[in-house]
Amino acid sequence: MRTGTVTHIDPILKKGYIEDENMQDICFKIDEATGHINAADCVCFEITLEQDGLVATQIKLTSETISTQRYSRFFCPDNHNVQEKQAFDYF
DSSP: OEEEEEEEETTTTTEEEETTTSSSEEEEGGEEEESSSOOOOOEEEEEEEEEEEEEEEEEOOSOOOTTTTHHHHHHHHTTHHHHHHHEEEOO
């Protein structure tokens, strides 16, 4: 299994992105996640090659935590602060 960090979640499109240990962005469908996943969560996952490219599947939270400041640029594109975005319930 690969590991990475959730960098963005789009609740409208029901998809998100994970940055893996190789700094590669990998798309995932929210339905593929086990449990409640938020931006900046550390996850482990499998990779599947689909028609649109590599997709993360079987996504699970890991016990690691990281600083949300590192990823604030990914889930706060409209320059709102991290706390405002975290207060929004994605699910």
